[in-house]
Amino acid sequence: xxxxxxxxxxxxxxxxxxxxxxxxxxxxxxxxxxxxxxxxxxxxxxxxxxxxxxxxxxxxxxxxxxxxxxxxxxxxxxxxxxxxxxxxxxxxxxxxxxxxxxxxxxxxxxxxxxxxxxxxxxxxxxxxxxxxx
Numbered sequence: 001x002x003x004x005x006x007x008x009x010x011x012x013x014x015x016x017x018x019x020x021x022x023x024x025x026x027x028x029x030x031x032x033x034x035x036x037x038x039x040x041x042x043x044x045x046x047x048x049x050x051x052x053x054x055x056x057x058x059x060x061x062x063x064x065x066x067x068x069x070x071x072x073x074x075x076x077x078x079x080x081x082x083x084x085x086x087x088x089x090x091x092x093x094x095x096x097x098x099x100x101x102x103x104x105x106x107x108x109x110x111x112x113x114x115x116x117x118x119x120x121x122x123x124x125x126x127x128x129x130x131x132x133x
Contacts, residue, residue: 037089038112044085045107048094051076051085052105062098062105069096088112 055065055072065072074082087093088109095108 034115038115040089041109041112044088045094045109047079048073048085048096049105049107051078052096052107053103054078056103066096066098 051073052065052069054076056062060072069086070083073079073085079085088111090109090111092109092111095110097106097108099105
């Protein structure tokens with residue numbers, strides 16, 4: 001009966017293969033995490049806008065809503081987690097810009113805008129967006 005042991009070369013090859021597989025999995029997970037942050041940010045901004053518009057329709061002042069945003073979100077009863085909805089997927093607070101001409105607001109995530117600008121190959125015309133505000 002012959003006892004076979006692993007050579008150093010075989011061990012190094014196994015470690016190399018494990019490293020490559022781990023790197024590929026990590027790279028794919030990073031993309032999935034970014035997509036999750038984008039999805040969460042887009043949904044939270046829509047929900048936050050709707051809550052703000054609802055509170056305005058109920059007769060609350062815009063300045064009071066913006067000053068006590070977390071309280072108004074909690075009192076609306078529409079958010080599952082009122083404390084986290086005021087932040088985007090990256091954990092940064094949303095920027096809320098009221099529209100002066102009509103009762104509307106724009107909920108902006110600077111992190112999402114930066115992410116889209118970094119990954120968008122063609123530059124966007126920002127002047128058209130700023131006219132909406």
